[in-house]
Amino acid sequence: MKIGILKEIKEAENRVSMTPSGAEVMVRNGHKVMVEKNAGSGSGFEDASYVSAGATIAATPERIFEDCEMVMHVKEPLPSEYDLIRENQIVFTYLHLAAAKELAGALKNSKSVCIAYETIEKEDGSLPLLTPMSEVAGRMAIQQGAKYLEMAQGGNGILLGGVPGVEPGMVVVIGGGVVGTNAAKMACGLGAKVYLLDMNLDRLRYLSDIMPANCIAMMSSPATIRKLIKEADVVVGAVLIAGAKAPRLVTKEDLKTMKKGSVLVDVAIDQGGCFETSRATTHSDPVYTIDGVIHYCVANMPGAVAKTSTLALTNATLPYAVAIADKGWKKAMQEDPSLKKGLNICNGKVVNKPVAMATGYEYFPIDI
DSSP, X not given: OEEEEOOOOSTTOOOOSOOHHHHHHHHHTTOEEEEETTTTXXXXXXXXXXXXXXXXXXXXXXXXXXXXXXXXXXXXXXXXXXXXXXXXXXXXXXXXXXXXXXXHHHHHXXXXXXXXXXXXXXXTSOOTTTHHHHHHHHHHHHHHHHHHTSGGGTSOOOOTTOBTXXXXXXXXXXXXXXXXXXXXXXXXXXXXEEEEEESOHHHHHHHHHHSOTTEEEEEOOHHHHHHHHTTOSEEEEOOOOTTSOOOOOBOHHHHTXXXXXXXXXXXXXXXXXXXXXXXXXBTTBOEEEETTEEEEOBTTGGGGGHHHHHHHHHHHHHHHHHHHHHHOHHHHHHXXXXXXXXXXXXXXXXXXXXXXXXXXXXXXXXXX
16 A cells, blocks of 8 residues: 655644654555655654655655555644545544534545544543543643743743642643543642542542542532632643543633633643633644633644654554555454544545534444
């Protein structure tokens, strides 16, 4: 199979979907890899490294889309790429279609085979291709929250860890999955007082066992959220329903009860966000303020630490990409049900139920 590695065109997105070492694995498996010029430079991987690994370099994305059976991105295709996607071409990337009806429509019209990293799901419910970026985003959430608490950034001037004789700041993390657990670990490491909320009692028992003493694991409810955010310095939205829109957990009215200069970090913004006042921002313009509360809603947070993120992402995606290339997407999905769950749109039909429900398109169950 011929695999195309596209240069990211989303603003301030420096990741690349495959490292040179990943390209080498593909080549050794008998496949051809074509990499768009300078695709890896933002992550520190120059074209020469890909050539040494056995890949070829393409000058334009048009060449990639024209020649390759499978194209790989990190982020979703943007409007300039819609008309380049061909019928039956495999598009393997993060798609987040529940919050992107226009993109879903464009992919339907292309009649391509669209496999989303974020909905590949193992039997235990884990999301293996979302996990590494969730780990990065969770840790970054506290890093960004702490920064925007500084008064020079418009924050309330609280140091999350406090100092001897001065109480620390308070962090509320809504969602005890991968993002939330990593955010809570970072906040605890800084010395903050941390509340970690989830609705799964077994998960809460586990978190109570593994988290440090300054982390309080609590059952999530609207009343608990309303109570805690009044005193919070940083609130992290870390709730995910695979393939579906994120639930709205903090309303406009709730926002008015929060402290001026506190910070909301919405890691769920790719799926529509879990705060009613959230709207997607970029690394070049990352925050805005409503009712005195700073909102950080960057939709591709891991892109700011591209080298770490690219390495972590390739570690996770490469086995699936190899399986698709070696066996073809149908046989690979027949042998691996977790990969089948990644199929969102196929030959003009929406075949992922949560995506269909979120976008309003008709759902077609697929039998492979």
